[in-house]
Amino acid sequence: MATRSRHRRAARTVATPDGPRRRVPLRFVLPLLVLLALMAMLMLRGYVHSEILADHRVRPPAANDKVPAEILNGGPVLDARGGRTDSLTVPDRRLVLTFDDGPDPKWTPKVLDVLREHDAHAVFFVTGTMASRYPDLVRRMVAEGHEIGLHTFNHPDLSYQSKRRIDWELSQNQLAISGAAGIRTSLFRPPYSSFSGAMDNKSWPVTAYIGARGYITVVNNTDSEDWRRPGVDEIIERATPENGQGAIVLMHDSGGDRSQTVAALDRMLPDLKAEGYRFQNLTEALDAPSAHSPVTGLDLWKGKAWILLVQASEKITGVLVVGLAVIGSLVIGRFVLMLLLSALHARRVRRRDFRWGPPVTEPVSVLVPAYNEAKCIENTVRSLMASEHPVEIIVIDDGSTDGTARIVEAMGVPNVRVVRQLNAGKPAALNRGLANASHDIVVMMDGDTVFEPATVRELVQPFGDPRVGAVAGNAKVGNRDSLIGAWQHIEYVMGFNLDRRMYDVLRCMPTIPGAVGAFRKSALHRVGGMSDDTLAEDTDITMALHRDGWRVVYAENARAWTEAPETVQQLWSQRYRWSYGTMQAIWKHRRALVDRGPSGRFGRVGLPLVSLFMVLAPLLAPLIDVFLLYGVVFGPTQKTIVAWLGVLLIQATCAAYAFRLDREKMTHLISLPLQQVLYRQLMYVVLLQSWITALTGGRLRWQKLRRTGVVGAPPPGSATHEPALDGRPVA
Template sequence: MALSGQGRHALRHPPRWHWLLLLLILPIVATSLLFEGWTTHEVDGARTRQACTHPIPKSADNGDPVLHLTAAGAETAQMPERTAALTFDGGPDPVWTPRLLDLLRRNHARATFFLYGTQAARHPDLVRRIRDEGHEIGSYGYTGGDLGSASSVRYPLELSLAQSALAGSAGIHTRLLRLPHTTTADTLCGAEWSAARRASDQGYLVVAATSHSRKPPQGVIRQYSHTALGYQEAAKLLADPEVGRFATVSDALGRPSLTTRASLPERIQGRALIWMQAAGHAFAHAMTWALGIAGALGVVRLALLALLARVQVRRRRRHRSGAPWLHEVNEPVTVLVPAYNEEAGIEATVRSLLASTHQDLQILVIDDGSTDRTAQIARDIRDPRVTVLHQPNSGKPNALGMGLSYARCDIIVMIDADTVFEPDALHRLIQPLADPTIGAVSGNTKVANRQGLLGRWQHLEYVLGFNLDRRMYEVLECMPTVPGAIGAFRRDALTAIGGISDDTLAEDTDLTMALWRVGRRVVYEETAIAWTEVPSSLGQLWRQRYRWCYGTLQSMWKHRRAVLELGAAGRFGRRGLTYLTLFQVVLPLCAPVVDVSALYGVCFGDTGEALAVWLGFLAVQLVTAAYALRLDREPLRALWALPLQLFVYRQLLYLVVIQSVVTALLGTRLKWHRMQRAGTANQHLRQEPAPEPPTAASTEVWT
């Protein structure tokens, strides 16, 4: 695995062949599920037949159970006297078919089994046993759907797939057919007669049953099922002394067997059909389990978020209504602003800091080898509190490390070069550091460019998925990430962990986890608000989240031993890493099944039930999102975009997790993906005049 390697050594082009593999696998999974849904639940074929519209022709309405239909009319036949043909419909059934075969063997009798293609594919060993013990096999259609009401597409598939299933399971081909949901010949009325005619044109001999009014001495075909009742009725007939012999349909008619050996192409096609059906059944079964896991994890996560966020809010209210932080923090602050090609937003970022109510600042803009006007714009901000540092391009962690070496204050604030601060955000952000056990504070990041649909989706994610999470993390004492957009740190805490590491692509997560492991607490200050620009295209969003997710996996792997440690490190490991594993890795890997299952249910199952489950998940998310927006003092009108988020945005984030996990397992390293800025966070820069600065200009340092 490539989870703990140096981020700066990332490959520029991670391998893409696993996407090709995924594109090959997905059609197989989709086709198998569609096939499973069609064969198991049916689409246009019913389990109950339609009412007859007209009777069968008089030439066939003579009570004879065997019919061969031609353009000239119907040829019928019946069993010879004292001959009974036992026929069993459906199956093979893993419980009752073996018992029926044992019963027939004890009575030295032969029978004809009309089998479902689906069941034959699932139980090929039973089909072979039926064949090997000398019984005759006929077709009962593939799914047992009513052939009279089947569509022009479904009808031939019912017959051809049944033949393929028999060829694949036992290497046989049959020309015997019983139409599902029919008994005696006169039930082949209406649409069933047309279906029987079409089957006869394809060479099938259509077999019905003899009326129960006809007694065994006259010769009968009896119709039973693979059930306890069928077993009992067959046993009763086998014990009837008036029956002279029990024979298969073909044998009783004096014809050669209509069950013959299938050709090699038919057998190959049949084996492929069996594999596809087995795969579809396995995928559907796995989907059921994954749906249960995803549903349980999703509900547990939302419940934890809502309940623990409420606990955090109450704690803060009690805290503020009683004693404030140990004392008000007014110490000088060094702000580190790493920047690479950030000309669109760097000026707004720095000016928002200069307009802060906390004036004792050292602002270090670290130009990481920018090729645009980033450094020039920062130099043009003539304020002695601003220092521009230059280094060759070597990545954000190294830029922060350089800035830290020039910092002269004990409180360090790290921000992104596109972050715009509210005037009081900096002062509010550092107040929790009055508690000496706290090593870092996460601020409240809000989405600036939330006008479009993609922006609204990310706005909801920041409020629901990030800020609500942080409230919960604070209560559980396991905050995994202080965001790079706005975070405050004690300098001695950074020194204790050896500074900012470039081991991962998520240096903020790595840094936060390292603080827990040296016993320093991390808290969330929701009143410290900063505005950030989020990706404006799906491509940019993919690259950003890919880096975040992969970097988080790297950090989790790097700090995995925390689960065995004591104190704050152990609490973080057992709570934080477990939560991330379950809800940021396992849940996204299983969550697509919720949507697939809903679609599968709508197409093949109980549509109402499937929609009810999906809408139930949506309702829970809407309630939780509304609560999160209320806590963040955001308008509820953004909720209209949440249902739409489930169709595109959420799927993209799932794919990001899948891609990240696969990339990690393949041992691939990623490069740092930079987002193109448009400076949209500038609109949140308040145009209030800042305190008059001294006349000296900004300083500049080159390395």
């Protein structure tokens, strides 16, 4: 055993010249990689949707005294390559239709359909963002004989940008086109451009620089102004040049409702063709070599990889948005359900005339499984000695090596028996205690838990109803003075006990807590006793009792004070075991979904709710924080913060109501916002690790938490609802 432990320790270290260095545990690495991948997908999605690194400023006109006269007075095709200042004009009776800002998934196909129907070609100046998102439309443009031009990646006003940013806009735009259609293009149109005569001292240097990069700049000399949506007749009139002149016509296939553009094309193309016009792409109209050149080799694969990543980000982000909607609905729905049903439960059990049945006064057996509980066991036993209900106390020492059994025996108190066994685990210890129990009702508690004097009496009263087979008590965190303890205190009051009220009303309680629960011995015998099939024996036995037809209820006044983990590592170990054990129990009892009769209620209601709220929903919970971070950084910041505060307000309302029901001080809720940000992520990573363990077929052994014995027994006759810490009553 020692050899195996040394081997495990060695596996967690890496030898370095400076000595052994600890590896980052896999349980941290995998969830972190998942979160980083999700953030990367969101960042990529924001990038191609112009939410990140986009510049939407538009510069007003400036002076033009530094612009060459041949440019100001020339045609719409500007060639500044190699230091030239040439301009070209489209010959008469030739129209070059140009479409900006696409491709658009709705309007571009309609435009392409009209062009194909009338055997017309055009030039599409596409943005890199849209080409990356809709590469199939770019491929269709090329396949149908149209030309592609660059319109930058994010559509900024380039006169505001540095040369480095201009190069980046061009290269990213080319990358998108290369990946979509396997081509490069030498045509470029600046965003917010118009006629060549509108060139000024700010835009001309950009055009000259882009020419030096090998591009021909194409503006226009006929603006349809279709973006204004002035009507089909007006668009046709503006797009038709006078006296049979040739023209480059500016139109749009994206950026809004383009139904008027499509209708205008459908009328204009046959009418102008009848007048002798030809609708060609730019190089056809100028009788010039094609503006397209094929892309091969590494550049082609870079483009394809880019398109693949963008498409993946679109799909994954879509799934994340759906997941966010689902988790948001689940969170709000669960809170509403808990509030309504918890109020109903409290109103029912707090009525003056409420009775479970005849009072239960006969003695009960209290089983205390203990493994190395030397620091806690005396407080546990002393709390039971102060019980207002007659009890038989059975401490089952499960092979302790710290003298736990000797401590109990040395106390020399009546009605306390110690049963020793070799270390076999908690389920075996409970079954051993069950075999030694003298009474039909047995109470089970942990060796680190203390009961209030009234706890046993309150816990067993529901057995006055012969249909009740088990009762869940009210487990509370005793060591709540630390931040981790306070977070667990909130979780216990809000997440566990409020849940139990809800499940009690729905008659599908999923778990009798190991810290405080009671059972009919006959009911346990009918389902085969405690099982070691799962790491959550309390959840396993509760589900088995439901399936056997027994009713399981919650006793709010049966309070038990337990010592919660005080370090992140201990908390991790405990919740990992709980999460994985719950998954095991759900899988073990999956056939409850098809159980018939009254016992099938748990399968129809309880099992789906447990799977949804305890396994699936927590796995999606980080999406709230991921989208919060994204929205705060990249916008819309105000709406994002308001939405997150709204969710937090709902949680705070629910938590405050839970604290009020349990008569707890509200001061601990001060740490609720921090708990929602940090604690939830820890629980997410734990649950993700449990999923990984389950999917890979791994096995997890029961892990013993280190106890401090800080939670002491309540003083006899004390009216406080809180335990003693280190023997001192809590104020």
